[in-house]
Amino acid sequence: MSDQAIIKTGGKQYRVAVGEKLRIEKLPTEVGGAVEFDEVLLVGAGEKARVGTPLVEGAKVSGVVKAHGRGKKLIVYKFRRRKNYRRKNGHRQPYTEVEITGISA
Template identity: 85%
Template sequence: MTDQAIIKTGGKQYRVAVGDKLRIEKLTADVGANVDFAEVLFVGAGADARIGTPLVEGAKVNAVVRSHGRGKKLIVYKFRRRKNYRRKNGHRQPYTEVEITGISA
């Protein structure tokens, strides 16, 4: 089993391993830039796993920004019956796609 980690970014938690590509909440980094995630909640695998309380001391996950984009369109529709009230909105959530390059404890 490869080294794994659980990181926290954008208010969400992700389980990652080296080589994984994932979409996270938008970061301000440029495409091709290196990003470090210092909020590591869990690192390791098997007997040498370390669980943070709440964070693992000195652990960090390195990643490279691959692209920025916007998710698929979601329709937000508000409706009140018998009140002649209707509101229709669209929403596309921005994201950043990163590739995990290293996990260090």
């Protein structure tokens, strides 16, 4: 068991530790279901860190889905001066909250 890892999911990279909760791009898993991240870029910390090229072989990070939701509303406003062009749009990004239960290398 290692204490930290860097995983890649949803086009982004996250530094995770056991017991930590993080919000990632929405996953098609129901609440209470288990998820496993195979794209592990780094495992460990300090002198014992193993860096992948690009992925660490055989490393996995497991977690449990705690909730699904939508982020706060962002306003997208487009404007062109002197052209009578205005567009206002709102966006709420869906997310999945995952609690990390284990890191194995």
